[in-house]
Amino acid sequence: MANPIAQAWRKLFYHEGNRYFLLPPTNxxxxxxxxxxxxxxxxxxxxxxxxxxxxxxxxxxxLFYTIIGVVLALLTGLEVWLFTLKDTIGGSFVTIMLRLALxxxxxxxxxxxxxxxxxxxxxxxxxxxxxxxxxxFVLMLTIxxxxxxxxxxxx
Amino acid sequence: MAQATVAEDLHDxxxxxxxxxxxxxxxxWVFLASDCLFFGSFIATYLVYRNESTIGPYPNDxxxxxxxxxxxxxxxxxxxxxxxxxxYLKQNRLGLTRFWILAVVALGTIFLxxxxxxxxxFVNEGLTIRQNLFGTTFFILTGFHGxxxxxxxxxxxxxxxxxxxxxxxxxxxxxxxxVDIVWIIIFTVIYLIGFSDGEGxxxxxxxxAVIGG
Numbered sequence: 001m002a003n004p005i006a007q008a009w010r011k012l013f014y015h016e017g018n019r020y021f022l023l024p025p026t027n028x029x030x031x032x033x034x035x036x037x038x039x040x041x042x043x044x045x046x047x048x049x050x051x052x053x054x055x056x057x058x059x060x061x062x063l064f065y066t067i068i069g070v071v072l073a074l075l076t077g078l079e080v081w082l083f084t085l086k087d088t089i090g091g092s093f094v095t096i097m098l099r100l101a102l103x104x105x106x107x108x109x110x111x112x113x114x115x116x117x118x119x120x121x122x123x124x125x126x127x128x129x130x131x132x133x134x135x136x137f138v139l140m141l142t143i144x145x146x147x148x149x150x151x152x153x154x155x
Numbered sequence: 156m157a158q159a160t161v162a163e164d165l166h167d168x169x170x171x172x173x174x175x176x177x178x179x180x181x182x183x184w185v186f187l188a189s190d191c192l193f194f195g196s197f198i199a200t201y202l203v204y205r206n207e208s209t210i211g212p213y214p215n216d217x218x219x220x221x222x223x224x225x226x227x228x229x230x231x232x233x234x235x236x237x238x239x240x241x242x243y244l245k246q247n248r249l250g251l252t253r254f255w256i257l258a259v260v261a262l263g264t265i266f267l268x269x270x271x272x273x274x275x276x277f278v279n280e281g282l283t284i285r286q287n288l289f290g291t292t293f294f295i296l297t298g299f300h301g302x303x304x305x306x307x308x309x310x311x312x313x314x315x316x317x318x319x320x321x322x323x324x325x326x327x328x329x330x331x332x333x334v335d336i337v338w339i340i341i342f343t344v345i346y347l348i349g350f351s352d353g354e355g356x357x358x359x360x361x362x363x364a365v366i367g368g
Binding site for chain 1: 174176181187188194195199202221228232235237336342343350
């Protein structure tokens with residue numbers, strides 16, 4: 001069996017024996033070969049794998065939900081740990097915290113609330129409410145001048 | 156929980172409606188979307204008045220991150236228990252379903268106790284809903300969240316001891332998970348990010364900073 005790292009490397013950077021950045025010999029014959037792109041087949045393969053892992057037509061098991069729960073707990077622990085390093089992290093602390101919170105939010109909505117497995121209409125219904133909420137949120141902060149930095153006073 | 160009802164639900168996954176989604180499930184999602192506006196407005200109000208209190212106590216004086224981290228963990232685990240309850244009802248394992256629903260009720264009650272203790276400590280330290288803008292916005296936001304948790308606990312307590320269909324449990328579960336995701340945002344925005352508001356300032360210095368701009 002070939003080395004999986006070498007296989008991944010070939011998938012990422014090689015195209016039918018030529019390096020990706022060299023024009024493949026088949027390109028003129030096939031103007032849009034399947035999975036053409038900077039990551040070759042790796043990206044669609046990964047998405048298929050992710051899709052199969054999270055759903056794949058099967059009913060999620062208690063083990064799957066437990067793994068999600070552990071991930072959520074670890075992310076919360078990570079947040080609290082980063083909080084203790086707040087002074088070291090500096091200005092990007094808020095951005096990191098908001099991204100972690102958003103990630104946890106998406107995990108709960110997608111897997112615990114089953115939006116990943118439901119009809120897309122429900123996702124649109126929830127997303128529309130969320131969109132309006134965020135719009136109100138941004139509008140209020142903008143009106144109150146929280147999102148627009150005050151101009152520097154002339155020296 | 157009636158076994159016949161569960162079996163019926165399992166075989167009737169695609170509802171006989173225009174959308175293929177049961178009207179009740181659609182309704183709960185519309186409600187949750189509207190609840191996003193409710194909490195979004197309160198969180199925005201909190202941020203608008205952030206650092207605008209002219210007198211203490213400030214977040215830095217009263218918030219206790221280790222304790223709140225534990226209560227956050229408890230609420231996250233209650234969400235896990237909820238999804239397991241729904242999962243076991245799908246498998247028609249009614250004993251396990253009831254066990255996990257009661258686990259959710261217990262964890263939700265623990266979270267509420269944490270909140271009651273937190274509120275009473277804050278009041279003892281001088282932070283009331285009328286003390287300053289931080290107190291007003293904080294108590295309204297977290298108080299309404301606590302009210303949602305309380306309603307959820309009562310709802311699930313009713314679910315544990317009555318015969319309900321899978322869809323009933325799914326709907327109450329969606330409500331419970333929503334309460335959880337709201338807390339995820341509150342914990343990050345108010346406790347972790349907003350903790351240092353007013354840090355290192357005396358009341359007079361802070362008032363001067365707010366008034367002086």
